[in-house]
Amino acid sequence: MTYDADRVDEHSVDHVSELELLRDDSAKVTWVNIDGHGDRETFSQMGELFGLHALALEDVMNLHQRPKFEDYGETDFVVLRMPSMTPHLDLEQVSMFVGESFLITIQERPGDCFDALRDRIRKNKGQVRRRGSAYLAYSVLDAIVETFYPVIERYGDQLEELETRVLANATENVVPEIHAIRHDLRMLRRSIVPTREVLSAMARADAGDPQDNTHIFLRDCHDHTVQLLEALDTNRELASSLMDLHLSNVSMRMNEVMKVLTIIATIFIPLGFLAGLYGMNFDGHVSAWNMPELRWRYGYPFALGIMGLTAIGLVFFFRSKGWLGKGS
Template identity: 40%
Template sequence: MSPRDTVRRRIQPGTAPGHAIESVAADVAGAAVHWLRYSSTVFEERTQSGLADALEGVAADTVDWLHFDGVPDATALRWLHERLGLDSLALEDVHNGQQRTKLELYEGHAFMVVSVPLLRNAELSLEQLSLFLGPHWVISFWSGDPALLEPVRQRLRKSVSGRIRKRGADYLFYCLVDVAVDSCFPALEELREQIETLEDQLLEDARDLEVGEIHAIRRKLSSLRRLVLPGLTALQQLLHDEESPLQDTTRRYVRDVLDHQARVGDQVDNLTELSASLHEMHLSAISQRMNDVMRLLTVIATIFIPLTFIAGVYGMNFDPDASPWNMPELRSRFGYPAVLLLFLVVGAGMAWLFRRRDWL
């Protein structure tokens, strides 16, 4: 299932909350999950475990991590609702996708959605990481790049006596949220490089820069800006809510994630200002180029004003035979070359004057 399949579902207006999950018959779910069980002395991993086996194998003396690559069908979600008591409204959010970052606390478990920005071929997409935290288990749903969560799995595989194997499910929950938040930084760094490239291009020649490129970056930053505040709100709720499922030993690490989220917000604001200044620089460069063109045309027109006057005077064609005052120059042997020379002298003189005054 592609990431776009999880974000384009439409909800019929007036549908009862949780209808997509509760209306499905409770049948045997064939969805495969990545099942990982561990403790300080136990480690077991099954990359393609059946959902029924995984749910029956969940035990209180270990931490179980059930991960779905993508969103399973409604039957599998119904099983999670019946076997683990996951709230149907939260499962509906998983099923429909495209939710903003948020935290919901239910009886016996917590549900968190984290919007994860991914840049592929300069195109930004916001993928949804859905997490359920129970007393001794974590369930995750992720439709994006599988490599996102691989560092957490590697820590569990290699850290036999490390902190992650000794802590509870809430610490695993923190690790997954931390990975999701930190994934913002590569996307922001790539956007910064794009802005710097456009800035260099603008300084070299503004004519080679398309204004659509600037607007594309500003749209991406606008999308990132919309996930910052909900992320801060969810993390603060996770830290300070009286019903928060986090243990005191885990809260200090979540505070670090909150700091990272704040840094993401600061960087988004900074890049937004840079993109705005880049847009202003582009407009200024185009305006300056237009001013240069208008100045050149004005100088040319100004030089031709006296030339046009002289040509107009000698173009009146009053007959010199009718009166001695009627343009005696018309009978001059070198009158035409003399007027052309006058044109040249007047034009060159005005050009020299404009050049001396730095108007050219």
Template identity: 40%
Template structure:
């Protein structure tokens, strides 16, 4: 059984609704962390490095973290899954992260934001992914300190989106290995921002396909697909729009954790963020135009059908009138005025010829007016 358009639309938009892992009760104390028993166990990965060496491993406990912070120039702790409150509290204790910021980590629907505390920075960004004609948005929490970077991501992700950055570190790329934690933070921010470009390229290809389908006899699902894509782009535009303001603040904030050597790279990130935001706005406008064009085409086709039926009905109106008159059963024998032509030998052929002539005359008239013909 074919799915209804409403069901298709709900399915396409389902991935745009980010679930809330934690919803504080009204009146709950600030900074309250919650356990989510049904959440998968968190996956904690550590990558520490300096100019000459590196170490990478998965951590079962965080007891050795202070030693890594003392030994290595840069420590990157990547946590996938935010449903374990004890783990979050331990991370907060080691890296001196306030509980209010950790509470935001457990809220994946939180809007992008930037805040500073002591010599640390908390940044929330939204990373876009494309999967089966759907735009998925994943929150990325980033904490940056003097010699560390802590990232929080959702669990059960299909792929490791930070793998290119890990590869650069493990392969010994000099720039990232000889730079501080601020450069690593820049690389992560750049990866999150640039993730929107392939998504928008896929959106552009989808819109090109939809433009071609609009010119063909459309199915019921076409308008649903167009509306779903426009809705997803609207959500994407709202999600990435704050990135520009955040990056602009990072470039100008006097308390920023970024050094003067890294700030120019943030300018490049800002340009990418602006490009993503502008493309999302442009493609959303294109989607609205395609939808309007589709509705115009559908309305034009409906008008053409109505015109054809109206012309057919107009042709048969006089023919029906003539047939109705001669369908009246008046007896010619009772009066000479009771349809005397009924007794005429050529009466029936004459009426048929008359009806045919009227039909041809109406068709010729409509053709001359341009209401019918190959030129429509």
């Protein structure tokens, strides 16, 4: 895509040599958007055509770059991460070369967040057509930063839904879902924090040019990353609170189970003592003190009655203390 204040042209090219025609008019701004990372030969030709540094081209081929900004004199090199939900979180690497009259953006695959920007250029809306490549670079950066908002909001909605489920059903196991969200939030933070540093460095670099006030817009974009981090930290705190709430519910449920088991065991302790006492079977003929109930006609019902009364007495005692249902 090439444009100036009066005209915009769009081209689809299959070879680097076709871009040479677009470089003839330096008065226009040229935006080259590349889908995929091609091969080293292609990028070597791109480097020769646009004067790109070899080290920066090596970084383009490495898809595990941390967001960064590097000044190579005539050309600035920027690496960012562009998020998407497909349906899981995906952080695509976007590399940018910003020259005096050109911008090159390199993505991992087709599909991006620049359609609204392209439409503004086609319809001559906003300031893009009247500004240079630095402002176009800012517009691309701003579009990438804006894509983080719906992603973070989506995680916020998921956390609110999980909170409702945890409060409604204390037995539901939501730990895997919370762990997955916390992992994605960490990944987002690892992308946004260096992005904030990139925008700050670019704003400082552009501030030295009195003819260009793009640094003002870059500072505004930098403020957006600060807002994103605040929203992200809020979601992380909510995720941690949800985990604590879930673990607290599990602990309370376990305590209830242990309380019931303890009460049952406590009731059977005296019953076991009575059963053991009357199970000694000392002969009553040897001594009058030896189990006088052993040959009593009502000895067995008497022992069962004592056990039953003991159990009932303990139940009423536990209820009076509020340990079993409501206190009487």
